[in-house]
Amino acid sequence: MEKISWKGHASMFGANAMWGLMSPVSKFIMAGGAVTPFVVTDLRIGGAMALFWFTSFFRKPEHVSHKDLISLFFASLLAVVFNQGCFIFGVSLSSPGDASIITTSMPLWAMILAAFILKEPVTGKKVLGIAAGAGGALLLILGSGQKTDVPVSQSTAIWGDLLVLLAQFCYALYIVLYKDFVGKYSLVTIMKWMFTYSFVCTLPFSAGDLMDARWSSLSLADIGGLAFIVVGATFISYMLVVVGQKNLRPTVAGMYNYIQPLVACVVAVCWGMDSFNLTKAIAVLLIFSGVYLVTSSRSRKELEAYEKKLQEVK
Structure with a gap:
């Protein structure tokens, strides 16, 4: 088994923990009606872009080639x-419960794409680990008591589910395709360009909502929540993801997606919205067992080294 990269595991855990916390915080903010999902998303992207550019002024400048700038555009x-x-539009057309369940598909996409693109082996341990993690995440989601009977038509719900699925596919493809690329430049350089491109692409669609937002209606708690979303769940989280990409295989990095419903569950218990029981304990055990199994599965390099050793013995 390859040496465990604690930096990579800690980074992916931290990023997904903050994303898991972002879900209830976002719902709390948007419940007041002062801001829409579009506004929250644009604040995330625009705020992170500003923070990454500000941070870059205190670091040694890095020249990014035109070819790599194009690569960063597609990465963004x-x-x-x-x-x-896709996730925002998908959730608006589907039910929150269905969307939560579909998000558990991301590690599966990562495994499939890594097998086709990076030629990573699909081992029994890896499949069992993903199944265990998905089972634990589904236990948390289905046992949370959230309502899924949102008044949407069947055809609309199907389109919403497909958009949420596409969102998971896109993120898994990013993790796989840019596994090696992220090592070429510093975290700040990569992220400042990615969020700049993202802001330019999303602003035309969210400009109307930004103008109509009732900023004066935001309470101090709302402002604090938005600050956490921008700084913690975006600026810091995306830097941690790059650290995870550099140190972990795509399938292992993708497994930490299951931490998000776990954190959301913990928050719900702490806020008195839910209670901890045997089902949740089993779910936690399944999630961390799944992460361990995928981490301990053989990588392509390990498999090639093992086969070479066998040939030498023969």
Whole structure:
């Protein structure tokens, strides 16, 4: 088994923990009606862009070639624009319960894409680990008591589900395609360009909502929540994801997607909205067991080294 990269695991855990916390915080903010999902998304992207550019002024300048700038543009489409955009539209057309369940498909997409693109082996341990993690996440989601009977037509719900699925596919494709690319430049350089491209792409669609937002109606709690979403769940989280990409295989990095419903469950218990029981304990055990199984599965390099050793013995 390859050496465990604790930096990579800690980074992906931290990023997904903050994304899991962002879900209830976003619902709390948008419940007041002062801002729409479009506004929250645009604040995330625009605020993170400003923070990354500000941070870059205190670092040694890095020259990015025109070819790599084009690569970063497509990376921003996959990781930010299509991922967040498809998810927001999908949730608005589907039910929250269905959307939560579909998000558990991301590690599966990562495994399939890594097998086709990076030639990573699909081992029994890896499949079992993804199944265990998905089972744990589904136990948390289905046992949370959230309502899924949203008044939407069947055809509309199907389109919503497909958009949420597309969002997961885009993010998994980003993790796989840009596994090696993220090592070429610093975190700040990569993120400042990705969020700049994302902001330019999303602003035309969200400008109307930004103008109509009732900013004066935001309470101090709302402002604090938005600050967490911009700084913690976007600026810091996306930097942590790059660290995870550099140190972990795509399938292992994708497994931490299951941490999000776990964190949302913990928050619900702490806020008195839910209670901890045996089902949730089993779900937690399944999630972390799944992460361990995928992490301990053989990588392509390990498999090639093992086969070479066998040939030498023969």
